Amino acid sequence: MSNTPTTTRHGRHAKTKGHGPTSLWLHEPKTIVAQLDLCRDIVLLDAGCGAGEYSLLAARQLRGAGRVIAIDNIAISIEKLLSTAEEEGLTNIQGHVCDITDSLPVASLSVDLILLSTVLHIRAVRDRASGMFREFRRVLRPEGKVAVIECKKEEANFGPPLHSRLSPNEVEALAAPSGLRKSSLVFFEHTYLLSLE
Numbered sequence: 003m004s005n006t007p008t009t010t011r012h013g014r015h016a017k018t019k020g021h022g023p024t025s026l027w028l029h030e031p032k033t034i035v036a037q038l039d040l041c042r043d044i045v046l047l048d049a050g051c052g053a054g055e056y057s058l059l060a061a062r063q064l065r066g067a068g069r070v071i072a073i074d075n076i077a078i079s080i081e082k083l084l085s086t087a088e089e090e091g092l093t094n095i096q097g098h099v100c101d102i103t104d105s106l107p108v109a110s111l112s113v114d115l116i117l118l119s120t121v122l123h124i125r126a127v128r129d130r131a132s133g134m135f136r137e138f139r140r141v142l143r144p145e146g147k148v149a150v151i152e153c154k155k156e157e158a159n160f161g162p163p164l165h166s167r168l169s170p171n172e173v174e175a176l177a178a179p180s181g182l183r184k185s186s187l188v189f190f191e192h193t194y195l196l197s198l199e
Contacts, residue, residue, distance in 0.1 A: 035063055037188055037195055038149055043067040044114035047141065049102045049134075050074055050121035054083030060117075061087060061095045069094040071108060075101045103130035108141045116142065119151040120193075122173060123166045135180035148182060148198040158192065170196050 034056070040046070040063040048057040048070060057072040064070065072095060074080055080097040087095045098107050102118075103126070116138050121127055127134065138148055155167040168176075173196050174184050182198040 047071045047113045047116045061092045103134045113141045116148045131176040135177045150196045
């Protein structure tokens with residue numbers, strides 16, 4: 003295995019330019035690490051990783067046996083993420099440029115935890131959520147989980163508008179056709195983390 007982070011491009015968004023926003027600033031990073039239970043030997047898939055702050059946080063925590071697969075449809079986001087990882091000496095991170103609502107470039111039954119952070123409220127993702135969650139089931143190991151972070155469904159002067167926000171019940175309904183069910187729900191000041199298995 004190479005000692006440098008790798009990136010590959012897939013699908014219709016392989017050449018898209020831009021840099022995605024992040025919601026990590028809404029949380030205390032240690033709280034997220036604790037809630038996600040980032041054990042050192044897991045494989046974490048950061049689906050729709052955007053700027054990559056969660057991926058980098060996880061890669062730092064998982065140094066050693068664990069690894070991170072970061073996926074986003076914006077090429078420059080993945081390029082910047084991998085550049086930062088290389089600068090920090092993080093060799094346990096892979097990047098893929100592809101649409102998370104398409105087939106994922108990830109082997110079946112190979113992932114322990116999928117993080118979907120402030121992505122599901124995006125209309126193009128929400129409209130294709132049924133297939134996306136089925137694809138998540140394909141890549142998850144039998145004991146694997148999907149951790150969904152979304153902004154609370156309330157008015158705020160940041161994040162998505164109220165009409166785009168999803169309640170935990172709405173997220174559960176989107177995931178239900180895939181067979182994924184709620185295993186836990188934690189509320190933070192502005193967001194919540196819903197775990198599905």
